[in-house]
Amino acid sequence: MNTAAIEQRENYLNAGYGLKSWLLTKDHKRIAILYLITVTIFFFIGGIFASLIRIELLTPQGDLVSSETYNKLFTMHGIAMIFFFLIPSIPATLGNFFLPMMIGARDLAFPRVNLLSWYLLVIGGAFALFAMLAGGVDTGWTFYTPYSTTYSNTWVIATALGIFVSGFSSILTGLNFIVTVHRMRAPGMTWFRMPLFVWANYATAVIQVLGTPVVAVTIVLLFCERAFHIGIFDPALGGDPVLFQHMFWFYSHPAVYIMVLPAMGVISEIISVFSRKPIFGYHFVAFSSMAIAVIGFLVWGHHLFVSTQSVYAGLVFSFLSYFVAIPSAVKVFNWTATLYKGSISFATPMLYAFGFIGLFTIGGLTGLFVASLGFDVHVTDTYFVVAHFHYVMVGGTIMAFLGGLHYWWPKMTGRMYPENWAKLSAAIIFVGFNLTFFPQFILGYLGMPRRYHVYPDEFQVLHVLSTAGASILAIGYLFPMFYFMWSLRYGEVASANPWGATGLEWAMPSPPPVHNFDEIPVVTHEAYDYSTVVGEGVEVG
Amino acid sequence: MSEHVDSVKTYTAVWLILLVLTGVTTGVAYIDLGAFSVVVALVIAAVKMLLVALFFMHMRHSTRLTQLAAAGAFLWLFIMMAFTLADVWTRGLVGTPGR
Amino acid sequence: MAEQAHAHAESLALREQFNTAEQQKESSTFGMWVFLVTEVMFFGGLFLAYTIYRNTYPTVFGMASTSLNAVIGALNTAVLLCSSFTMVLAVRASQLGKRKAIVIFLILTLLLGMVFLGVKAYEWNEKFVEHHIPGAHFHFEGMAEQGPAQLFFTLYFVMTGLHALHMVVGVGILSWLLYHAARGRFTAEYMTPVDIAGLYWHFVDIIWIFLFPLLYLIDRHMK
Numbered sequence: 001m002n003t004a005a006i007e008q009r010e011n012y013l014n015a016g017y018g019l020k021s022w023l024l025t026k027d028h029k030r031i032a033i034l035y036l037i038t039v040t041i042f043f044f045i046g047g048i049f050a051s052l053i054r055i056e057l058l059t060p061q062g063d064l065v066s067s068e069t070y071n072k073l074f075t076m077h078g079i080a081m082i083f084f085f086l087i088p089s090i091p092a093t094l095g096n097f098f099l100p101m102m103i104g105a106r107d108l109a110f111p112r113v114n115l116l117s118w119y120l121l122v123i124g125g126a127f128a129l130f131a132m133l134a135g136g137v138d139t140g141w142t143f144y145t146p147y148s149t150t151y152s153n154t155w156v157i158a159t160a161l162g163i164f165v166s167g168f169s170s171i172l173t174g175l176n177f178i179v180t181v182h183r184m185r186a187p188g189m190t191w192f193r194m195p196l197f198v199w200a201n202y203a204t205a206v207i208q209v210l211g212t213p214v215v216a217v218t219i220v221l222l223f224c225e226r227a228f229h230i231g232i233f234d235p236a237l238g239g240d241p242v243l244f245q246h247m248f249w250f251y252s253h254p255a256v257y258i259m260v261l262p263a264m265g266v267i268s269e270i271i272s273v274f275s276r277k278p279i280f281g282y283h284f285v286a287f288s289s290m291a292i293a294v295i296g297f298l299v300w301g302h303h304l305f306v307s308t309q310s311v312y313a314g315l316v317f318s319f320l321s322y323f324v325a326i327p328s329a330v331k332v333f334n335w336t337a338t339l340y341k342g343s344i345s346f347a348t349p350m351l352y353a354f355g356f357i358g359l360f361t362i363g364g365l366t367g368l369f370v371a372s373l374g375f376d377v378h379v380t381d382t383y384f385v386v387a388h389f390h391y392v393m394v395g396g397t398i399m400a401f402l403g404g405l406h407y408w409w410p411k412m413t414g415r416m417y418p419e420n421w422a423k424l425s426a427a428i429i430f431v432g433f434n435l436t437f438f439p440q441f442i443l444g445y446l447g448m449p450r451r452y453h454v455y456p457d458e459f460q461v462l463h464v465l466s467t468a469g470a471s472i473l474a475i476g477y478l479f480p481m482f483y484f485m486w487s488l489r490y491g492e493v494a495s496a497n498p499w500g501a502t503g504l505e506w507a508m509p510s511p512p513p514v515h516n517f518d519e520i521p522v523v524t525h526e527a528y529d530y531s532t533v534v535g536e537g538v539e540v541g
Numbered sequence: 542m543s544e545h546v547d548s549v550k551t552y553t554a555v556w557l558i559l560l561v562l563t564g565v566t567t568g569v570a571y572i573d574l575g576a577f578s579v580v581v582a583l584v585i586a587a588v589k590m591l592l593v594a595l596f597f598m599h600m601r602h603s604t605r606l607t608q609l610a611a612a613g614a615f616l617w618l619f620i621m622m623a624f625t626l627a628d629v630w631t632r633g634l635v636g637t638p639g640r
Numbered sequence: 641m642a643e644q645a646h647a648h649a650e651s652l653a654l655r656e657q658f659n660t661a662e663q664q665k666e667s668s669t670f671g672m673w674v675f676l677v678t679e680v681m682f683f684g685g686l687f688l689a690y691t692i693y694r695n696t697y698p699t700v701f702g703m704a705s706t707s708l709n710a711v712i713g714a715l716n717t718a719v720l721l722c723s724s725f726t727m728v729l730a731v732r733a734s735q736l737g738k739r740k741a742i743v744i745f746l747i748l749t750l751l752l753g754m755v756f757l758g759v760k761a762y763e764w765n766e767k768f769v770e771h772h773i774p775g776a777h778f779h780f781e782g783m784a785e786q787g788p789a790q791l792f793f794t795l796y797f798v799m800t801g802l803h804a805l806h807m808v809v810g811v812g813i814l815s816w817l818l819y820h821a822a823r824g825r826f827t828a829e830y831m832t833p834v835d836i837a838g839l840y841w842h843f844v845d846i847i848w849i850f851l852f853p854l855l856y857l858i859d860r861h862m863k
Binding site: 546547549553559560566567571572573574578579582583585589590596597598603604610613614615621625626630 | 839
């Protein structure tokens with residue numbers, strides 16, 4: 001297909017030019033692109049803070065920055081990455097773009113609410129960015145009281161306000177997805193014919209809707225206490241600082257499932273396509289998404305094991321934290337079983353999926369380590385925990401996000417990315433990631449505390465390895481930035497279904513037309529039915 | 542979906558019951574029922590809530606899905622309260638880890 | 641001719657992402673219910689804090705609660721319940737396509753809502769005069785430890801304040817509804833905005849149904 005023909009056919013990208021057509025769009029695909037740009041910017045902001053942290057940690061002395069500044073670095077790294085990158089990332093970009101198509105709808109249920117939720121992320125991000133530039137915030141991304149309410153002299157309120165506003169972005173996205181999945185499925189698109197990516201985003205949406213309001217009201221109380229000097233968490237008034245922790249983590253634990261569930265959805269799609277097999281145990285995988293969403297709300301106290309939470313409560317939370325690992329394990333088993341006797345292709349998305357399975361498994365297993373009350377008393381607030389959550393968030397979610405971006409890039413842009421550069425980047429990222437974070441398990445076990453920039457000399461070797469890894473990882477992340485941009489102009493023109501995938505999104509041209517479907521399809525096939533697809537095959541370089 | 546148009550009579554009855562219950566809960570507050578006071582107050586409030594939800598919000602005519610969503614909200618509220626109180630009310634019974 | 645007018649009203653209001661008017665209405669209604677679920681969790685956090693602190697300081701909370709005027713609180717509760725009554729009658733009127741009735745009931749709801757807010761403003765002013773507003777000038781008579789009393793009033797102001805904020809938003813929504821109702825925009829076929837605004841208004845009423853006994857009626861018999 002020649003370039004000229006592509007450029008003449010109307011699609012969502014060329015239907016309307018100019019800033020207004022983008023900033024006032026109601027098209028879920030354009031909103032997804034707007035989100036993609038926004039979260040990418042915050043990813044790099046978070047990455048800059050990470051770089052400064054890793055450079056400081058090259059030496060045992062606190063020589064690059066003061067302790068106060070170091071506190072700001074890890075705080076802002078966490079805030080940028082969690083609230084403005086990871087939480088919106090997959091749902092608001094890939095979810096927004098593909099969920100309606102996958103169920104045979106023309107758009108989400110509430111397109112204008114969708115646009116509003118993007119603006120809320122941008123406004124919230126602007127507040128947070130202002131706080132960062134005006135001097136930063138140093139409370140840790142967890143904002144524990146009474147430091148955040150009383151003693152910190154940094155831009156707590158501006159940052160908290162930014163997170164508050166962006167929380168509503170998340171809530172509205174969740175609301176939109178829930179109503180869309182319930183009410184906008186095409187005829188014949190039953191719940192158990194939906195792609196697992198839709199199930200994953202639906203489960204995520206349930207978490208967003210039930211959890212985020214609690215952190216929102218917690219921030220309201222934090223704001224009142226700090227701005228008006230009235231104590232609700234202030235021990236001097238009889239208040240309980242641990243109440244803040246309960247309310248904060250009631251959301252923030254399920255939040256990690258907001259970050260990982262959509263990633264698991266992406267992996268389900270990729271594993272299936274590049275094994276050319278339906279996902280093994282479709283129903284189990286679908287139900288496990290819901291199970292993670294529900295059980296994920298019952299474990300938050302494992303963040304309070306050493307915060308004077310009662311031992312009895314600690315035992316219950318510990319037990320339930322083991323329990324929540326089960327549905328995740330079910331998924332890993334089912335993905336692995338899908339590979340068996342499949343026709344495996346090692347295209348870039350599949351490389352990221354393999355990376356995910358391995359790294360998420362390590363991250364998840366170490367989660368069980370810290371879920372154990374006794375063990376956690378020793379490793380809490382050490383680099384062991386830091387390594388654990390980076391394995392699941394970076395080795396897990398970010399790998400899946402990149403895998404999904406590569407998988408769906410041809411559909412979103414009508415262009416193929418350069419496969420060899422992509423494979424190289426995936427390899428660099430994998431090596432860089434493990435070199436950065438595996439030493440941190442050892443560091444933590446040996447006693448290196450988190451949020452410290454001064455440490456004993458004997459830890460330096462491991463820190464240097466970690467920083468070396470971080471440099472490699474950074475290069476790995478920069479490559480896709482460049483070749484994705486390059487591909488927009490010079491990439492090979494993509495057909496409607498370059499991977500030979502099933503799913504309604506592949507039945508329409510690349511890039512898709514504005515209204516997705518000329519006629520709403522009637523669905524008669526199960527999900528991942530490869531007998532219906534004329535595969536073009538996958539060219540593996 | 543205007544199939545279920547409730548009568549003015551129904552709404553008026555519900556409204557009057559709500560007003561009566563408001564009076565009852567206020568009056569009962571002046572009687573010493575000990576620990577039972579809060580139970581009575583919450584039960585009356587719950588009844589008022591159900592009346593508003595079922596009749597004024599048309600929940601008795603709404604889809605199973607809507608009813609499930611409403612029930613889910615309260616279940617989640619209950620979870621948040623129960624697990625937090627499970628901590629607050631059992632502190633100091635055994636001691637703190639590490640001490 | 642009537643069918644054409646109805647179909648016209650329908651197609652004017654049908655947004656392009658929906659296939660039928662029924663799908664649109666069901667989606668909008670369900671969407672509002674999902675939003676109310678988020679509101680339950682939002683206020684729920686405050687009810688959690690309240691439960692914990694009331695349980696920890698029952699006597700102080702009782703005394704602080706008694707300093708509120710229960711009669712005014714009860715009357716204000718009745719005002720809000722009446723506004724829910726007029727609101728559901730407005731919804732009913734729109735189900736029947738009775739333009740004049742919609743307008744009248746919306747106006748009544750609006751007025752009652754504003755009465756409620758006015759009474760709340762009066763109550764807050766009382767608290768200001770009595771130095772019961774948390775902060776530097778807080779002083780609750782007859783108590784050596786001011787902390788727990790201040791906790792009560794912090795919860796009182798944050799909870800009733802958040803509730804009042806929702807009422808103000810509600811008043812705004814009702815005003816917008818009134819504007820369109822007066823122009824005959826709502827018919828039996830298209831009354832979704834009135835319907836879902838009603839859901840919101842009733843929900844805010846339900847919050848107050850719990851706030852009233854929990855804040856005003858803790859220990860009245862101890863007088």
